[in-house]
Amino acid sequence: MATTESESFVRALARGLKVIEVLGQSAPRRTVAEIAEAADLPRSVVKRFALTLTELGYTGHDGKRFWLTPKVMTLGLSYLYALPFWRQAQLALEELSAEIGQSCAMSVLDGHEIVYVVRVPTYRILRASPTLGSRLPAHAVSMGRVLLAAEPPAALDAYLASAALKRLTHATITDPDLLRAAIGRVGESGTAWVDAELDESICGLAVPVRDADGSVVAAANVSLPTGQFSEAHAREAFLAPLRQTAARIRASM
Incomplete structure (x- = not known):
């Protein structure tokens, strides 16, 4: 089993999922600073993950704020279909x-x-x-x-x-x-x-x-x-x- 201290634990993946979780809570659109505070992560880290998620189609971005797109639903539906x-x-x-x-x-x-x-x-x-x-x-x-x-x-x-x-x-x-x-x-x-x-x-x-x-x-x-x-x-x-x-x-x- 992978724990936060083990070599099997992929911290980058965990952080990316945390960004998605935060964006799914409360305010529909958030700045990097707001996401970083809610996720307890550095702003530079949050910005990289948020931009990557935008490139992949999971988040939208207007230059200041990020929000989830409908593509995120495929992650949850994958569980149901499984x-x-x-x-x-x-x-x-x-x-x-x-x-x-x-x-x-x-x-x-x-x-x-x-x-x-x-x-x-x-x-x-x-x-x-x-x-x-x-x-x-x-x-x-x-x-x-x-x-x-x-x-x-x-x-x-x-x-x-x-x-x-x-x-x-x-x-x-x-x-x-x-x-x-x-x-x-x-x-x-x-x-x-x-x-x-x-x-x-x-x-x-x-x-x-x-x-x-x-x-x-x-x-x-x-x-x-x-x-x-x-x-x-x-x-x-x-x-x-x-x-x-x-x-x-x-x-x-």
């Missing part, structure tokens, strides 16, 4: 959403967050409704609990020791021991129900998506308005079709 189940998952979740009349999604775990790789909304539940590529804290959402439950014990220990378990609502579990217990229950049942922990207006029911070998590679969920569905009602109405959809995605692998 997932052997993504196209089938998109179709399966669209059909599930049409069948049950609720928003559906699929996500993967990346560090302390989940990342949406499929999102099929029916109406806006959250104030900032997640879209493809959106990130949410894993501890406060149903898909996060499912993905954490699939982690090896050592990885889960590391997560609980390092993750910032931020309180987002009155219901958010922030105590590591209580969260571990909740994740353990998800592992035993194979499903996760989270109510009003990310946002007081939303609850969710999630199940794992497994590959042909039985390993959990993603999580799928149904998002619901809090107050309209109890856990028992949601499980009765949506668990069977949600599991069938997960099985259908698995079969496509």
Whole structure:
């Protein structure tokens, strides 16, 4: 494995990617000085990388400010297209959403967050409704609990020791021991129900998506308005079709 101290680590590549990340945050157009401050890199280094990215078509430049171009989307889409189940998952979740009349999604775990790789909304539940590529804290959402439950014990220990378990609502579990217990229950049942922990207006029911070998590679969920569905009602109405959809995605692998 390449670390920042190893000979295998390519610092130039890491710095170039950092410039892209910074340009994807906050202000759409930034000067070299602004990028350098946000990336914690020397201005001369940032200027070389930004101009190189412009030459390659990943950034635009007006002589003063740089911005990302649509070509950057190919980097993210390359990940989706590389997932052997993504196209089938998109179709399966669209059909599930049409069948049950609720928003559906699929996500993967990346560090302390989940990342949406499929999102099929029916109406806006959250104030900032997640879209493809959106990130949410894993501890406060149903898909996060499912993905954490699939982690090896050592990885889960590391997560609980390092993750910032931020309180987002009155219901958010922030105590590591209580969260571990909740994740353990998800592992035993194979499903996760989270109510009003990310946002007081939303609850969710999630199940794992497994590959042909039985390993959990993603999580799928149904998002619901809090107050309209109890856990028992949601499980009765949506668990069977949600599991069938997960099985259908698995079969496509």
